[in-house]
Every structure is written in structure tokens, then in C-alpha cells.
Amino acid sequence: MSASRLWICSLLCLAFGVPVQAEDDPQAALKARLARVQALRAERPGDGLLAYYQAMTHASLGDKAAALAELRALKGRKLGLVPSPGLGFDALWADADFQAVRQELAADEPRTPDAPVGLRLPDPKLIPEGIAHDARGKRFFLSSVALHKIVVVDAKGRTKDFSRKTDKLDAVLGLAVDAPRGVLYAVSTNGFEDSNKLARRNAVLRYDLRTGKLLGRLEGADALQFNDVAVADDGSVYVSDSAEGSLWRLKPGEAALARFGEKGSLRGANGLAVGQGNALYVTLSTGIARVDATTGEAMRMPQPDTVMTGGIDGLYWRDQALFGVQNSTNPGRVIRVALAADGRSISGMTVLQSHHHPALDEPTTGTLVGDKLYVIANSFVGRYQADGSLKDAASLKPTLVLAVPLQR
Numbered sequence: 001m002s003a004s005r006l007w008i009c010s011l012l013c014l015a016f017g018v019p020v021q022a023e024d025d026p027q028a029a030l031k032a033r034l035a036r037v038q039a040l041r042a043e044r045p046g047d048g049l050l051a052y053y054q055a056m057t058h059a060s061l062g063d064k065a066a067a068l069a070e071l072r073a074l075k076g077r078k079l080g081l082v083p084s085p086g087l088g089f090d091a092l093w094a095d096a097d098f099q100a101v102r103q104e105l106a107a108d109e110p111r112t113p114d115a116p117v118g119l120r121l122p123d124p125k126l127i128p129e130g131i132a133h134d135a136r137g138k139r140f141f142l143s144s145v146a147l148h149k150i151v152v153v154d155a156k157g158r159t160k161d162f163s164r165k166t167d168k169l170d171a172v173l174g175l176a177v178d179a180p181r182g183v184l185y186a187v188s189t190n191g192f193e194d195s196n197k198l199a200r201r202n203a204v205l206r207y208d209l210r211t212g213k214l215l216g217r218l219e220g221a222d223a224l225q226f227n228d229v230a231v232a233d234d235g236s237v238y239v240s241d242s243a244e245g246s247l248w249r250l251k252p253g254e255a256a257l258a259r260f261g262e263k264g265s266l267r268g269a270n271g272l273a274v275g276q277g278n279a280l281y282v283t284l285s286t287g288i289a290r291v292d293a294t295t296g297e298a299m300r301m302p303q304p305d306t307v308m309t310g311g312i313d314g315l316y317w318r319d320q321a322l323f324g325v326q327n328s329t330n331p332g333r334v335i336r337v338a339l340a341a342d343g344r345s346i347s348g349m350t351v352l353q354s355h356h357h358p359a360l361d362e363p364t365t366g367t368l369v370g371d372k373l374y375v376i377a378n379s380f381v382g383r384y385q386a387d388g389s390l391k392d393a394a395s396l397k398p399t400l401v402l403a404v405p406l407q408r
Contacts, residue, residue: 030061040286046305048079049286052329056088064092071101075108079308082106082330082355084362086382111356115334118374118403121159124396126151127384128376130175130228131401132184133367134209140367140374141184142399143172145384150175150186150207162207167214170201171384174228174239174272174365181235182209191225191243194386202226204239204250204257218257220248228314228365230272230280232293238280240269247282247291247298261296271315271365273322279343281322283312288322288337290344303346309337314365316373323352323373323406325363332360334375334404352404359400372403 034057041050055070067089074081082105083089083098092098119140121128127146134141138155141162150163150172163169163186170190177184184207190196202220207213220226224243231237237250239257245267249260268285275281280291282298287309289298303309311329315322322337334353337346352373353360359377366375377400383391390396 027061030057033057034061047286048074048077048081048305049308049310049329052079052081053285056083059089059092059098062091064095064098067092068097068101071098071105075101075104077306078108078110079306080109080326080330080333080335080351080355081308082109084328084331087328106355109333109351109354109356112351112354112408114357115353115375115402115404117359117377117400118372119153119157119399119401121151121153121399121401123147123159124380124398125390125393126399127380127390128399129171129173129364129379129381130187131365131367131374131376132175132177133369133374134177134184135179135369137209140401141175141177142376143175143186145171145173145379145381146388146390148172148188150184162212164214167205169205170195173226174230176229176231176237177209178231178235179209183207183215184209185229185231185237187226187229187239189223189226191223192386193388195388200224202241204229204237218250220257222259223248227270228272230274232274232278232280234278236278236293238272238274240266240272240282242268242270245269247280247296249296261291261298265298266291271312271324273315273317275317275322275343276320281315281317283315283324284310286310288312288315288324288346299344301345304348307337307346307349309335309346309349313363314375316366316368318368318406323366323368325366325373325375327362327364331355332357332363332377334363334366334373334402336406336408350408352406352408353402357402359402363402366404368406369403371406373406375402375404377402 055067058067128142130143140153148169152162174187202223204218206215227242235252239248271283273281278293312324314325336350338348361378364379366373
């Protein structure tokens with residue numbers, strides 16, 4: 001989920017292994033984050049995303065000159081790094097020099113043809129985050145952060161509620177259809193809401209695809225904020241915990257979710273994709289990790305300095321490639337990530353939908369259907385407040401889902 005607009009400082013601090021001190025001393029937290037980013041840059045000096053995060057931190061600290069110097073150094077690299085409102089550069093947003101650099105970065109990336117709209121949902125206050133496709137039923141499921149529910153859209157574009165109030169859902173994020181077993185999995189969490197101060201709730205719910213019946217609720221009693229969910233060919237269910245930077249798993253025959261791998265080893269964990277041989281891929285704040293399906297050991301995949309895979313929300317695998325929906329590093333774009341033959345490193349990247357599309361406003365996730373990735377274009381997740389209200393609700397627009405071609 002793109003919760004970064006709700007608590008950008010704390011999430012980035014966690015992503016870089018910095019204790020969250022925002023409530024007690026935000027300046028100290030920012031300075032600690034800056035030190036961590038600078039240390040990582042010493043290890044990966046050509047990593048443009050780290051330079052971008054350093055610029056963001058300088059901006060938050062009030063150091064305009066340092067922030068602009070880092071951003072200017074990115075010009076011409078065509079990494080798709082374009083500051084967006086509400087994502088760490090608020091202190092400079094009204095500054096003319098900053099806006100000039102921002103426009104230059106935006107112009108660096110060639111514009112792709114605008115993908116057509118595949119779905120339109122009528123309710124502007126839905127605030128959808130997850131999407132999944134039921135091929136047999138020829139329908140789409142979308143999760144709602146604001147309305148705490150799941151809706152279904154049939155082949156004729158008609159929308160109705162799928163979940164029931166008795167399901168006791170919190171904000172619904174990731175969705176996954178397990179077609180062989182006829183199940184829909186849905187992530188429910190209050191991890192980024194004020195209500196978690198009284199009782200933190202994280203769960204994965206199982207629904208019968210055919211009847212819509214709620215089959216069970218898998219609780220994550222010790223989780224901080226569940227986010228995405230994916231199902232492997234063998235039926236194993238994986239769930240990301242973005243706030244803790246961890247992964248959870250339910251193996252076939254087991255009754256409860258359990259942490260998989262080292263706690264906190266996946267900083268900024270978000271989107272999940274299962275590849276060939278049950279290889280598991282997890283998006284991080286700074287790239288993509290490959291997780292060993294047997295041991296849970298995680299490794300950030302190396303990539304050329306010409307490639308930028310950080311800030312991916314939804315992640316998907318097909319035909320030896322990964323497809324990602326980026327949002328926190330630009331206004332939003334969709335990319336195809338080429339993998340090496342062994343699937344353990346990144347060899348290249350293609351932009352399938354550039355940030356120029358007029359419908360893009362914090363895109364979140366997608367679902368593979370035929371030769372297209374259906375992507376939630378305008379989630380408006382950034383308008384959702386921790387108290388459950390919607391900022392500037394009157395200006396919200398109905399949800400658009402783009403049908404992005406998998407090849408360019």
C-alpha cells in the first residue's frame with residue numbers, strides 16, 4: 001500500500017533501519033535517516049534512488065541547497081524519479097527553484113502512449129488499494145481502504161459489495177485469487193489508523209469464490225501492518241508486513257500464519273510475487289528482494305545503475321519477468337523488470353506506462369489479465385487520514401483502472 005503519504009517519515013526511517021523517533025524528536029529521526037542513506041550510498045555510489053531519498057531527507061531537514069544539489073545530479077539519468085506532492089518534499093513545494101528542477105526531471109522520461117481505461121467504478125470515496133481477477137467468473141475484485149469492504153465488478157461493469165459488514169473488516173489492502181482452490185484472500189489492517197492505539201488488528205481473510213462465504217480469518221497477532229498477499233502454486237500463502245519489514249507465511253495444512261525468515265530483514269516490504277519454482281519476490285523501498293522459499297533468507301537483487309526499481313507497490317511475475325506499479329518515487333508508472341536467467345538479479349527495465357498519463361494519481365496495484373496489467377490508476381490513498389476521514393473529499397473522482405499492455 002502507498003501508506004507513505006500517511007506516515008512518510010516513520011516508514012522511511014524503518015526502511016533504512018532507523019528507530020522511529022518522530023513523535024519525540026523528528027529532527028533526530030531525520031538526521032539518523034540521513035546518516036543511514038549516506039552509508040548505503042558509500043556501498044552503492046551509483047544508486048540514483050538513494051540520491052533521491054537523500055534529497056528528500058535534506059528537504060525535510062530544511063536544507064534546500066543540499067536537496068536541490070542531489071536532485072540536479074539526477075538530471076539526464078532518466079530514472080523516472082520525479083517528486084510528487086505529499087511525498088517528502090512538502091517544505092520545498094512552493095519554491096520556484098525546486099519546481100524548475102522537478103519539471104526537468106519529469107521531462108527526462110519519454111512519454112509512452114496512454115493506456116486505455118479498462119474499468120470505471122462509480123464511487124469516488126471507495127479509495128481502492130488492491131485488485132484481483134477471477135478468470136472463471138470473468139470479474140474483478142477491488143479492496144476499499146476507506147469503506148472497509150471488498151467490491152466485485154462483473155463482466156458488464158456492474159459493481160456491488162462482495163464482503164459483508166459482519167466480516168468486521170478494517171482497511172482492506174492486498175487481494176489474491178487462488179483459482180485452483182477457489183479462494184479469494186484479502187488483507188485487513190488498522191496498522192496505519194488511530195484505532196490501532198487501542199487494539200492493533202491484522203488479518204488475512206479467506207472467501208469462497210463461488211459463494212462469497214467467509215471461510216476463515218488468519219490473525220497476525222504480533223504483526224504491525226499487513227499489506228500484500230500472494231499464493232504459491234503449492235497453496236502456500238505469503239503476507240508482507242510493511243511496518244515491521246517482515247514476511248509471514250501459511251503453509252498447506254497449517255492453521256496459523258507465522259513469520260517466515262528473519263524479522264525485519266525486508267525493510268519497506270510491500271508487493272509480493274511468486275515466480276517459477278515458488279521463487280518469491282518482495283518489493284523494498286530501494287529495490288526488489290528474492291526470498292528463498294525453503295529458508296526464508298532474503299537478498300536484495302543487484303541491478304544496473306541505469307535501472308530504478310524502488311518504490312514499487314504492486315508486483316507480479318510472468319514469463320521470467322516482473323511487472324511493477326511504482327508510486328512513491330514519482331506520480332506513478334508501470335514497469336517491466338527483466339531478470340537474469342537464474343532469476344537472482346535484474347538485467348534491465350522497460351517503462352510500460354510513463355507518469356504522464358492524466359489518470360495517474362497514486363496508482364497502487366494491478367492484476368494480470370491476458371496480455372495486459374489492469375492497474376488502479378487513481379487510488380487517492382493519500383487522501384485517507386488516520387482518523388478515517390478523507391481530505392478534500394469533494395474533489396475526489398471515480399476510480400479508473402487502466403489496461404496497460406505488457407509489451408512496448
